[in-house]
Amino acid sequence: MADTLAILNAVNVAVALNPPVFDVVQTATTTSIPSGTGWTPVAFSDGAGVIVDSYSGHSTSVNPSRYVGMFPGYYEVSGVVCFTSNATGSRGALLSKNGTLISGSGQSVSTNATGSTAVASARRLVFLNGTTDYVELVARQQSGGSLTTAIFTDISSAFTVTFKHL
Numbered sequence: 001m002a003d004t005l006a007i008l009n010a011v012n013v014a015v016a017l018n019p020p021v022f023d024v025v026q027t028a029t030t031t032s033i034p035s036g037t038g039w040t041p042v043a044f045s046d047g048a049g050v051i052v053d054s055y056s057g058h059s060t061s062v063n064p065s066r067y068v069g070m071f072p073g074y075y076e077v078s079g080v081v082c083f084t085s086n087a088t089g090s091r092g093a094l095l096s097k098n099g100t101l102i103s104g105s106g107q108s109v110s111t112n113a114t115g116s117t118a119v120a121s122a123r124r125l126v127f128l129n130g131t132t133d134y135v136e137l138v139a140r141q142q143s144g145g146s147l148t149t150a151i152f153t154d155i156s157s158a159f160t161v162t163f164k165h166l
Contacts, residue, residue, distance in 0.1 A: 012166060015071050019163035022058055022067050023051040026082075026157045030148040031065075031139070033083070039094060039101060039138035041065035042081055042149060042157055057161070065136045067161045069128025074166075077105075078123040079137030079159040084150045085117050089142035093120035096136045102126065111143075117150055125164065135161060 027049035031042045044050070045064040055070040069075060081093040094106030106122035118141075126135055137159045141147050149157045 020055045022053050022161040025049045034146050036142045039140050041136045066134040068134045072130045074164045076162045077135050080121040081139040082150045082155050082157045083118045086143045091118040091120050091141045093122040095122045
């Protein structure tokens, strides 16, 4: 029992001193978001877009929309979805945990008559039970046709997950 407690305490100290951090942006590959069909996970499959992934909770090739919690605890999860220009309908961003939408985590924005680029953001504190739980940034839009996420030099879809508390 003492050895188990010592190992658990060592892990907790290590996580407290070096908490998991994940930050990624879309740099080359966009995600197609169908019109009016529900929420679509935003993929981050560009290795160049991974700014930091301190405990390898993300894969650019297997489920590239997901971040897997590497340790049990509370994580601050946030993201922004940048849509291509279109003057019709609304755009939205939300977070999901294990494929279930997280109420109160996002926003929906209306487009304007000029059809400028729409950006929607999401943010929430989420409990992840270690490697059994994952979070995603999901998007939806209602333009009447599919739209892709947009990549510009100054605006792009992004997803950040930061460990906050055991």
